[in-house]
Each structure stands twice: as C-alpha cells, then as structure tokens.
Amino acid sequence: MSASNPFDGGYGTPGSSRSFSGDRRGGGRPQYMTVGAGSTSEAAARLQAMLDQDSGYGGSVADGEGAENVWHPGPSEDRFTPDHTPVKPGESNAASENERRMVASHVHQLFYNQNRTALARAINQTVDTMRKLQEMNAKWPAHYPTVRRPSSPPALHKPDVRPGMHHTQSTADNHRELERPPSRPMPPRRAGTSLGEHQSAESSSQAEAKAPEVAPPRLVTPQLAQEFSVLKIELKMQGLAQSEIVHSLEKQSVAALLDNQINNSIRHLFALRERIEDTSSKVLVTGDLNAGKSTFCNALLRRKVLPEDQQPCTSIFCEVLDVRENAGVEEVHAIPHGFVYSRNDESTYSVFDLKQLEDIVVDSDRWSQCKIYIKDIRPVNQSLLNNGVVDIALIDAPGLNNDSLKTTAVFARQEEIDVVVFVVSAANHFTLSAKEFIFNAAREKAYMFMVVNGFDNIRDKRRCQEMILKQINHLSPATFKESSELVHFVSSNAIPVAAAPGGPPDGGSGSGGSGGSSFGENKPDKPEDEEDGPSGKHGEPGSPPKSKGKGKEKEAQDDFNELELSLRRFVLEKRARSKLAPAKTYLNNVLGDLTTLATVNRDVAQNELDRVTEELKQLEPVFEQSKKARSQADDQVATNIEETANAVYTLTRDTLTSAIARVAESDLGVQYTGVFGAYSYADDVKAAMLSQVAETVRWCEERAREKTVQGVSSIKSLGLLHLGEEYVDLTFRSEKMFRSRRDALARQVDFETEVWDFFDLTSLWEKQEKVAGTSMAVTVAGVVGGRMLGGVGWLDGAMTATKIVGTNNIRRVILPGLVLGIALGVSYAISQIPNSLPKRLSAKLSAQLAQLDYTHANSTRVSGEVRRALKYPADKLREGLQRSVEHLQEQRKETVKVQIESEVARKYFGNLVRESGEIQTRVQRVDLEGPAPGTAGME
Numbered sequence: 001m002s003a004s005n006p007f008d009g010g011y012g013t014p015g016s017s018r019s020f021s022g023d024r025r026g027g028g029r030p031q032y033m034t035v036g037a038g039s040t041s042e043a044a045a046r047l048q049a050m051l052d053q054d055s056g057y058g059g060s061v062a063d064g065e066g067a068e069n070v071w072h073p074g075p076s077e078d079r080f081t082p083d084h085t086p087v088k089p090g091e092s093n094a095a096s097e098n099e100r101r102m103v104a105s106h107v108h109q110l111f112y113n114q115n116r117t118a119l120a121r122a123i124n125q126t127v128d129t130m131r132k133l134q135e136m137n138a139k140w141p142a143h144y145p146t147v148r149r150p151s152s153p154p155a156l157h158k159p160d161v162r163p164g165m166h167h168t169q170s171t172a173d174n175h176r177e178l179e180r181p182p183s184r185p186m187p188p189r190r191a192g193t194s195l196g197e198h199q200s201a202e203s204s205s206q207a208e209a210k211a212p213e214v215a216p217p218r219l220v221t222p223q224l225a226q227e228f229s230v231l232k233i234e235l236k237m238q239g240l241a242q243s244e245i246v247h248s249l250e251k252q253s254v255a256a257l258l259d260n261q262i263n264n265s266i267r268h269l270f271a272l273r274e275r276i277e278d279t280s281s282k283v284l285v286t287g288d289l290n291a292g293k294s295t296f297c298n299a300l301l302r303r304k305v306l307p308e309d310q311q312p313c314t315s316i317f318c319e320v321l322d323v324r325e326n327a328g329v330e331e332v333h334a335i336p337h338g339f340v341y342s343r344n345d346e347s348t349y350s351v352f353d354l355k356q357l358e359d360i361v362v363d364s365d366r367w368s369q370c371k372i373y374i375k376d377i378r379p380v381n382q383s384l385l386n387n388g389v390v391d392i393a394l395i396d397a398p399g400l401n402n403d404s405l406k407t408t409a410v411f412a413r414q415e416e417i418d419v420v421v422f423v424v425s426a427a428n429h430f431t432l433s434a435k436e437f438i439f440n441a442a443r444e445k446a447y448m449f450m451v452v453n454g455f456d457n458i459r460d461k462r463r464c465q466e467m468i469l470k471q472i473n474h475l476s477p478a479t480f481k482e483s484s485e486l487v488h489f490v491s492s493n494a495i496p497v498a499a500a501p502g503g504p505p506d507g508g509s510g511s512g513g514s515g516g517s518s519f520g521e522n523k524p525d526k527p528e529d530e531e532d533g534p535s536g537k538h539g540e541p542g543s544p545p546k547s548k549g550k551g552k553e554k555e556a557q558d559d560f561n562e563l564e565l566s567l568r569r570f571v572l573e574k575r576a577r578s579k580l581a582p583a584k585t586y587l588n589n590v591l592g593d594l595t596t597l598a599t600v601n602r603d604v605a606q607n608e609l610d611r612v613t614e615e616l617k618q619l620e621p622v623f624e625q626s627k628k629a630r631s632q633a634d635d636q637v638a639t640n641i642e643e644t645a646n647a648v649y650t651l652t653r654d655t656l657t658s659a660i661a662r663v664a665e666s667d668l669g670v671q672y673t674g675v676f677g678a679y680s681y682a683d684d685v686k687a688a689m690l691s692q693v694a695e696t697v698r699w700c701e702e703r704a705r706e707k708t709v710q711g712v713s714s715i716k717s718l719g720l721l722h723l724g725e726e727y728v729d730l731t732f733r734s735e736k737m738f739r740s741r742r743d744a745l746a747r748q749v750d751f752e753t754e755v756w757d758f759f760d761l762t763s764l765w766e767k768q769e770k771v772a773g774t775s776m777a778v779t780v781a782g783v784v785g786g787r788m789l790g791g792v793g794w795l796d797g798a799m800t801a802t803k804i805v806g807t808n809n810i811r812r813v814i815l816p817g818l819v820l821g822i823a824l825g826v827s828y829a830i831s832q833i834p835n836s837l838p839k840r841l842s843a844k845l846s847a848q849l850a851q852l853d854y855t856h857a858n859s860t861r862v863s864g865e866v867r868r869a870l871k872y873p874a875d876k877l878r879e880g881l882q883r884s885v886e887h888l889q890e891q892r893k894e895t896v897k898v899q900i901e902s903e904v905a906r907k908y909f910g911n912l913v914r915e916s917g918e919i920q921t922r923v924q925r926v927d928l929e930g931p932a933p934g935t936a937g938m939e
C-alpha cells in the first residue's frame with residue numbers, strides 16, 4: 001500500500017522485445033530496439049542522431065578540459081529509460097504507444113545528458129575558480145566568515161531564521177563584522193562543530209526552494225557536521241567557539257586552513273564528476289535492527305539470497321550484484337578487513353558459495369563486507385538488478401545501532417550510493433538512531449526511499465501511517481513531499497521468494513514462506529494463484545482466517561508491487577535526481593560559500609583600500625614635514641655647534657692673551673725674603689705665574705663647559721620639537737670634559753732665571769729720571785755700574801763720569817764717590833728686585849708661551865672639546881631624525897604596497913562574486929525535478 005495516490009504511470013512492456021548487441025559494460029553502444037512491429041520512426045531516428053552527436057559537453061567548451069578529456073563515455077552509452085507499465089500483448093495500438101514511449105525515453109535521456117553536461121561543466125569551472133582562489137589566498141590571505149551562533153537552536157533551519165553572517169578576521173587590528181546583505185539568496189552555512197550550529201542540507205533545488213533545509217540541529221553530532229562540511233573550517237579546540245579560535249589564529253594559519261578546505265572540496269568535486277559520469281547506481285538498504293532489511297532485499301530479488309533471522313544477523317555490508325558482473329558465476333566474495341576489493345585481484349577477497357552466506361554475514365570480525373553475485377531470475381522489465389538500463393547493486397546494511405550507525409552513515413554518504421532505502425519497522429517506528437541517520441543522510445541525499453515494513457503486524461494501519469508520515473515530514477521533508485512515491489507500507493515477508501540456491505523453495509521469510517513457485521513475472525497480478533501464500537504464517541498470532549488472509553495477501557503483494565514500480569522509477573527514471581542532485585546541491589552549496597567568501601573578502605579589501613588610501617593621504621604631508629625637519633634640524637644643530645665652539649675659542653683666546661699679558665701685574669702672592677732668597681723668590685714667582693695661567697685656562701674650560709651644557713640642552717629642545725616622544729634623551733655629564741692633564745704647562749714652559757732678570761735696568765733708569773734730586777753718584781753708579789756690570793768697556797764709563805764731574809774734582813771725589821755710587825746703585829737695584837723680577841719673568845713667559853702658540857693651542861683644544869661634546873647628542877639627534885624619516889618612508893612604502901594588494905584583491909573578489917554567482921545561476925537552472933518533455937503527458 002503506498003501512502004497516497006500511487007501512480008503506476010503505465011510503464012512497462014512485457015512482451016516487448018528488447019535486446020542489446022554487444023556487452024553492456026564492455027563499452028559497446030547499446031542498440032535501441034524498435035518495439036512492436038513497426039520500424040523506428042523518423043522522430044526517434046532524429047533524436048537518436050541528436051543523442052549520438054551530443055558529446056555531452058558539446059562544442060561550446062573552448063577550454064578543452066570539459067570537452068574531450070573528461071567526458072569519456074558518449075551519451076549513447078547511458079541507456080534510455082525503459083518502459084515500465086506492462087502492456088498486455090495484443091493491446092490496441094501498442095506499437096505506436098511503445099514508439100511514443102521510446103521517443104519520450106530518448107528525450108528524457110537527452111535532457112539527462114544536457115543536465116549532466118551542464119553540471120560537469122560547472123564542476124570544471126568551479127574547480128578552476130577555486131584553484132585561482134587558492135593562488136589568491138596564498139598572496140592575500142583570505143578572511144574567513146563564520147556564522148553567528150543562534151542563541152537557541154531553532155527546531156528547523158528555515159530560511160527566515162537563518163543566522164546572520166559574521167565576518168571573522170584573523171588579525172586583531174582588522175577586526176570588523178560584515179552583515180550579509182539581506183537580498184543575498186544563499187546564506188552562509190559554515191558553523192562551528194557544536195550541536196547548535198549546522199549547515200543547510202544538500203538538497204535538490206526543489207527541496208531548497210520549498211522545504212526547510214535541515215532537521216533539528218540537535219541531531220548533528222560534531223563528527224557528522226564535520227563530514228558534511230563544504231568550505232567550513234573545522235577546528236578541534238576544546239571549549240572554544242569556532243569564531244574565537246579563528247580570531248586567535250594567525251592570518252596565515254586561517255589561509256592555510258582554507259587552502260586545505262578548498263583542496264578537500266576540489267577532491268569532492270572530482271569525485272562528484274566521476275559519479276555523474278558513471279552509469280551505474282547503488283541502492284543502500286538500511287534501517288534498524290530486525291526491521292526486515294534482508295527480507296525486503298530477498299523480496300525484491302524474489303529469491304531468498306540473504307539470511308533472515310528473528311535475531312540480529314546481518315553484521316556486514318552485503319552488496320548484491322548481477323551475475324554478469326562476475327562473468328556469469330554465482331558466488332560470494334567476502335572481503336577481509338583492511339582490503340580494498342578488486343574483483344580481478346583474488347588476493348583482496350575469499351570466494352564462497354551462496355549457501356555459506358549465512359556464516360559470512362554474521363562474521364564481522366573477519367569480514368568487512370561481501371559481494372554477492374546472483375542471477376536475477378526476473379525478466380528485464382521487472383528485475384531491479386537486470387533492468388537493461390543501469391547497472392544496479394543492492395546493498396544490505398547491518399542494522400543501525402550505536403556501533404554501526406557511524407559506519408552506515410559514512411557508507412550512505414559515499415558518492416556511489418545513489419539511493420538510500422530506509423527500512424523501518426511499522427511496529428517500532430523510528431528509533432533515535434534511525435532519526436539521527438535519516439537526518440544526516442538527508443543532507444547528502446535529499447530524497448530517501450522509505451519502506452515501512454511489517455505492516456501486516458499493525459492493526460490500526462491508518463494511525464500507523466499518519467504517525468510515521470508525520471515523523472518523516474520532520475526528518476526528511478523532501479521525502480515527505482513525495483511520500484506517495486517514496487514512502488511505502490509493506491510486508492516484505494508476504495512476497496513469495498525462490499528458495500536459497502540448493503535449498504527447498506521458500507515462501508516468505510524466517511518463520512515460513514509462501515509457495516516456492518510463486519516468484520516470477522505477473523505473479524502479483526494473479527491473487528487467485530496465491531493458495532500457498534504466506535498468509536497466516538508470518539502474521540501476528542490471531543491473524544485473520546484464511547479466506548480473509550488471502551485478500552490481505554493480495555493487498556500486501558499489490559502494495560509491494562507498487563513499491564517496486566516506484567523504486568524502479570526512483571532508481572531508473574529519476575536517477576537524474578539521485579545521481580545528478582548530489583553534484584547539483586554540492587555545487588550550489590560550494591558556490592554559495594564561494595560567493596559568501598568572495599563578498600566578505602571584496603568588502604574587506606574595499607575597506608582596507610579605503611583605509612590605506614586615507615592613511616596615505618595623511619602620511620604624505622607627515623613624511624614631507626619629517627624630511628624638512630630633518631634638514632632644518634641638521635642645519636640648526638651644525639650652526640649651533642659651530643657658534644658655540646667659535647665663541648668658546650674666542651673667549652679662551654682673549655682671556656688667555658690678556659691673562660698672560662697681565663700676569664706680572666697681578667698679585668702673585670709670593671713673598672720676597674731678601675736678596676739672599678732671590679733665586680727661590682724667582683722660582684716661586686715663576687710657579688705662581690704658571691699656575692695663574694693654568695688657572696685662567698681652567699676658568700675658560702669652566703665657561704666652555706657651561707656653554708656646552710647650553711648647547712646640549714638646545715639640541716635636546718630641537719630633538720623634542722622634531723621627534724617628540726621618539727627622542728631619546730641622553731644624560732650629559734659635563735664634568736667629564738677637560739679631563740686631560742693640566743700640569744702639562746709646567747713641563748712645556750721651561751726657562752731659567754738669569755741674574756739680569758733680577759735687575760730691570762731699563763725700569764731703574766726710568767725711575768731715576770722721574771725722581772728729582774737723585775744724586776749724580778747714583779747716576780754715575782748707575783751708568784758705571786751698569787757698564788761695569790755689563791762687563792764691557794767700563795773705562796768708557798769712567799771717562800764719561802770725568803766729563804761730567806769735572807777734572808778738578810775728579811781726583812777728590814772719584815774713588816769714594818765711585819764706591820758710594822756703586823754701593824747705592826747696587827742696593828737700589830737689589831731693592832727693586834720684587835718689582836723687576838716678575839716683569840722680566842712675565843716677559844720671558846710671554847715670549848715662551850708665544851713660541852709655544854699656547855693661547856691658540858689651548859683655545860683650539862677647549863673649543864675642540866666643546867665641539868666633540870656637542871657632536872654626540874647632535875649625531876644622535878640626526879640619527880633619530882633620519883630614523884623617523886626612514887620609518888615614515890617604510891610606512892609609506894608598506895601602505896602603498898597594501899593599497900596595491902587590496903586594490904588587486906578587491907578586483908579579484910569582485911570578479912569572484914560575479915563568477916561564482918554566474919556558475920551558481922547556471923547550476924540552479926539545471927532542472928532535475930521537472931518531468932522530461934514528452935513523458936509528462938504520459939503520466
């Protein structure tokens with residue numbers, strides 16, 4: 001019994017002859033048969049030609065990758081959709097009807113190819129775009145958006161409750177948030193790993209447009225949220241929200257994480273491309289323990305292949321394949337753990353007989369999975385495995401429980417799983433593990449085929465249906481929307497099955513079976529043949545009496561037949577949805593992510609560009625000012641030093657010159673102790689003079705020190721003026737100046753005191769002229785004495801005296817007068833020593849100092865030291881100014897660099913927004929839902 005309005009579409013042509021020339025899997029092109037008596041119509045031939053010409057990628061792909069290199073199988077290799085509804089032989093206008101159906105199938109196939117082409121091209125373009133993004137990300141680390149955590153997890157992720165987007169920057173200085181423009185159709189779907197965060201389901205466009213995207217987020221385990229991520233950066237850091245972690249990471253680390261995500265995404269896209277190019281389909285049958293999965297699979301095969309048991313038995317994945325895939329040999333290949341199955345490599349599996357399957361399926365310690373090659377005994381138009389269109393594999397999964405849930409979830413996610421058939425016990429409904437599985441699988445497989453099994457056990461069937469459909473609506477809204485096609489309430493054990501190979505014919509499962517012969521074509525259509533049906537054997541105790549049971553069996557088998565038709569339609573006709581939808585939804589999601597990422601980064605780049613442009617505008621005058629200040633301060637400091645040094649030089653020179661000139665006049669403080677101490681007096685005077693000169697030098701040095709201190713402080717003011725806080729103050733220790741030895745002077749000045757130095761005759765003479773009444777004797781004595789003392793020509797002196805005194809008196813006066821005169825003269829001269837000696841010595845000292853160039857040398861030394869002392873802070877100031885200029889220059893260079901980079905990034909991300917938007921639009925235009933033209937009218 002289907003949930004509502006089961007449509008059988010009127011497909012199927014039992015009796016229609018269809019044959020394929022060549023090996024279906026060997027690459028030979030299938031030949032489409034004309035059904036009925038007529039030949040292929042013109043329209044069909046035209047369509048066939050179109051299909052043959054349509055390379056899948058057409059001639060429109062210029063870049064080549066999509067066209068020739070990737071899409072190997074031509075579209076004609078994919079088979080057209082078969083007719084399903086049995087048309088009884090001899091039915092009126094069967095030929096034209098069949099022909100019409102075939103044309104419709106071709107059209108359907110053509111559309112399928114177009115969609116497949118469009119998606120494959122979109123995959124190629126997306127991969128190209130993502131690779132370019134990786135290049136950009138390496139140069140300009142992209143900023144990564146995160147999703148704001150909802151305060152309380154919404155029950156359903158409806159578009160209007162989508163979380164707003166937060167942009168998280170990885171750098172502290174650049175932190176800002178960007179709100180998503182409200183008009184943007186796709187929300188960001190990245191979130192942290194917590195249960196409160198989730199991403200939207202990957203669903204078909206229809207599901208996206210009309211249905212809430214995901215089931216309650218509380219069901220998302222961190223593990224699965226990660227597995228279903230697209231460009232999400234997953235970080236496993238305990239106790240930290242993702243946004244916080246992203247903040248705490250370096251920009252480069254985020255870029256590296258994104259790069260990694262892109263790589264994963266590209267890998268996934270390649271897998272999807274391979275998948276859409278693959279013509280086979282895998283059907284995974286899963287569900288709770290003991291829900292009747294194996295019984296259901298056997299019912300589908302009309303053959304008891306898989307072991308059924310009342311207690312859990314299937315503990316490994318059992319993949320049932322058509323025997324043609326194994327060169328026509330029925331057998332089981334059991335794959336041990338750790339091996340990757342390859343049919344052509346026997347070392348990867350062990351071969352068993354079908355009879356041994358019972359032992360294999362329970363031995364999960366030894367085997368990871370098994371491949372069961374069997375011959376589907378049903379005709380092509382009824383067989384699922386051998387349907388003539390797609391290679392189908394049926395996979396019986398272990399019952400969902402805590403241990404296998406994850407494995408099954410991972411299995412269900414595999415790209416090659418096209419259809420998930422979920423078997424749920426009508427009596428038990430959905431368990432927690434079932435709900436979790438469905439919710440998560442719904443992300444990848446928007447549609448799920450639901451088999452509510454054991455319906456025979458239910459008394460209030462309507463209530464059971466209502467309750468289960470309500471749960472499905474909650475778990476997989478997309479499936480619920482098509483519940484008439486996708487949800488079936490059946491009793492698998494009501495289906496007569498052939499006995500296991502080698503065993504007696506077996507009807508139902510487990511506890512009993514229907515007549516072994518009841519499998520085969522058209523059986524369900526003949527309830528009257530069901531004498532030996534399963535009625536009463538697998539029903540609950542107290543099942544209805546036989547006559548009533550017969551009706552029930554018929555009903556159960558009809559329901560199952562209906563299920564089979566739907567499943568065939570789902571797998572075969574709607575394989576576009578099951579095969580192409582994952583590619584479409586993933587592309588849609590990843591392109592949405594790309595657009596989000598690009599929008600965020602374009603805005604970030606724009607903001608950065610604005611910021612640095614403004615920064616540059618402000619920096620430019622500061623830089624110019626700094627350069628000007630440097631040269632100004634340079635000049636000022638140089639002038640300052642020069643002026644100070646010159647002033648010190650002048651002061652020292654003048655002071656010293658006058659001090660030396662006047663050294664004799666000053667009070668030297670030396671006591672004259674008489675003629676006998678004249679020599680020591682002379683030494684003392686000399687020492688005192690030298691010390692006075694040295695003292696003067698010291699005085700000059702002191703003034704120079706003061707000037708230097710002033711100079712240093714004026715340099716400091718300049719520094720503070722131009723460098724502000726950057727100015728490094730130096731402590732100037734002026735006492736360290738002029739530390740060189742000052743007693744050098746005594747060693748330099750070396751002159752002997754001579755006798756003449758004691759008598760300054762010139763001055764004596766001058767004095768005598770000035771003093772009136774000084775006796776002639778004194779004069780004579782002076783003259784004579786002078787001459788005598790001069791030691792040369794004393795007679796001349798005597799003669800001169802004679803002339804003056806007169807000849808008569810000479811004899812009387814000459815001797816005593818002479819003696820007296822000399823005595824007086826000598827005593828006078830001696831008395832004048834304290835006056836004469838300093839002058840003489842001073843003159844000598846001056847002369848020697850002049851000879852030594854003492855004044856100039858000292859002035860140069862003192863001013864030189866001043867210059868040296870000032871040079872250090874001046875150099876430091878210059879360095880500081882230079883650094884400041886260089887710093888600004890560097891800053892300017894850096895800002896210009898950032899300006900150029902953000903300009904490039906803005907353009908790039910602007911283009912990326914456009915590009916990914918365009919690809920996304922093309923992807924969204926791929927309509928996997930609408931009926932193919934030509935078939936619509938037939939349903």
Ligand SMILES: Nc1nc2c(ncn2[C@@H]2O[C@H](COP(=O)(O)OP(=O)(O)OP(=O)(O)O)[C@@H](O)[C@H]2O)c(=O)[nH]1
Pocket residue numbers: 288289290291292293294295296307308309310311312313314315397398399400453454455456457490491492493494509510511538539540
């Ligand atoms: N009444 C009734 N019993 C059924 C139905 N389908 C299966 N059973 C019984 O349920 C029991 C379990 O069936 P299995 O097919 O082994 O169940 P399973 O889900 O494959 O079990 P595991 O693989 O062990 O998880 C068997 O005894 C079946 O006969 C049904 O539609 N109605």
